[in-house]
Amino acid sequence: MPTCRVCRGNFTQDQFISGNGPRYLVCANCGVEQGMVTPDEVPQLYDDAIMRARFTAVARRHSLWFWLIIGWSLWVFLFNGTPLWGNASLVVLILATLFTPVRFFLKGPSHRAEMRRLTP
């Protein structure tokens, strides 16, 4: 993968603008920032809206794992010793722990479809 001469980032070849001289080996984002191309000329550019949408999709996909870790940490540190709340939250946590991987794999294809839709 070539390296952008401006931001030193590594991208695939299709993320670079074409041209010689100052436009040689400049990625689409740096090309727009430096005024070498307009955003219309680089359809491969991940603009801010696409970046936010992709970040949201990834965060939504992985947020259940995050809440699972938070839940187990809270249970270990707070509810472990309490009789009623400890047992009730333990049941909820076990159900969530069993449910999360199933949901993660069932939602995989729709997540991949969404990421493909959000790829310029």
Ligand SMILES: [Zn+2]
């Ligand atoms: Zn760059």
